[in-house]
Amino acid sequence: MSEDLMDNNKDRVESIENLTSTHNQKRKDYLPWDDYFMATAILSSKRSKDPSTQVGACVVDNHNRIVAIGYNGFPRNCSDDEFPWSKDEDKNSMKNKYMYVVHAEANAILNSNCTALDGTRLYTTLFPCNECTKLIIQSGIREIYYLSDKYRDKPVYQAARRMLDAVGIAYKQFIPTQKQVTIDFDLIK
């Protein structure tokens, strides 16, 4: 065999070996569980029609199975086009969205696909309010991960923390391992 041909064969064997070894190793840049669940909550928030704050929530059991998802919106059959999205009126005004909106966490709990949420974890894009906290406690959720706490000084959220502290439900601000998770429909071929 000529030297050129031998070199050529060696190169081909090496490149096949490289190809097999990279395909035998697991991906290193896969999405960690916690990022995956918070990203799911964010994705869910994108369904919200609220022009001001879109909230998403995702409940996960201790086998890392998603058992509930929700976002803030009006109750079933209350039209998004007829009920008001305003927040400028007095808090108790009928013209105000607060009268009607079901919060993301409440929707998740109500729409859960399992009968009991005991021992589960909640991933939510916004810290739960007092009303959702009551549902969280009663449903048996044990841990809360949240992204934003932008209303933390309002009494509603102080009351929420008071209840969570009293019953020992852990809550922690979520720090993602990566800044962005890209969903590009064109990448799936």
Ligand SMILES: Nc1ccn([C@H]2C[C@H](O)[C@@H](COP(=O)(O)O)O2)c(=O)n1
């Ligand atoms: N933990 C929370 C807190 C609030 N929401 C909903 C309720 C409203 O639709 C919106 C907040 O509106 P804003 O006062 O910022 O104009 O978020 C929720 O789903 N979960």
Ligand SMILES: [Zn+2]
């Ligand atoms: Zn709430």
